[in-house]
Amino acid sequence: MKTTVRILGVFIILLVLFASAASIWRAERDKTELRESQAAIAEAQQSLALLKEEAKNMTGESKVQIESQIAEAESDIKKLPAESTFTIVQVLFGSSMLLSIVFGVFLFRPNLKSSKTLLVASILLLLATYFISPDIDGGKYSGFSRRTLALITGIPLIVVALFAFWIAKKKNAESLRSGR
Secondary structure (H helix, E strand, O other): OHHHHHHHHHHHHHHHHHHHHHHHHHHHHHHHHHHHOHHHHHHHHHHHHHHHHHHHOOOOHHHHHHHHHHHHHHHHHHHOOOHHHHHHHHHHHHHHHHHHHHHHHHHHOOOHHHHHHHHHHHHHHHHHHHHHOOOOOOOOOOOOOHHHHHHHHHHHHHHHHHHHHHHHHHHHHHHHHHOO
């Protein structure tokens, strides 16, 4: 049973490494796109300011319509994440890559205390990555949102952590039974 769990764990580690690398690449691409679109965003903000001034002179239904469009556009601009958010997400995905490699070691060299600690760390890493990732729909190259990518990376990482913990617990129970 341990051998099966170890083999399955190695495949899951490869999945985590691939998903993390893809997520890091995507965050870098999104950060670059955001940097390139800063001029367009500044221009849109200036246009909104001019439109606000024009809306002050309007009356009736057209004023209400323009004000609602301005409010919607401003809220969309405020929803745009900062470049630092993408950098933080990249660091978190890099940490998940590192943790998956550590769990790969623990699959073959069990350590109960470290496995337990890193299991908790992987759960916290998943939560941090999920909530820090910008909630923007998938782009033209992927149908997944960034939060979905966080789940695709984090859940298998937790499964590998559970495998490493289970193997360490099993080894600990065997050593207690044999008196070593």
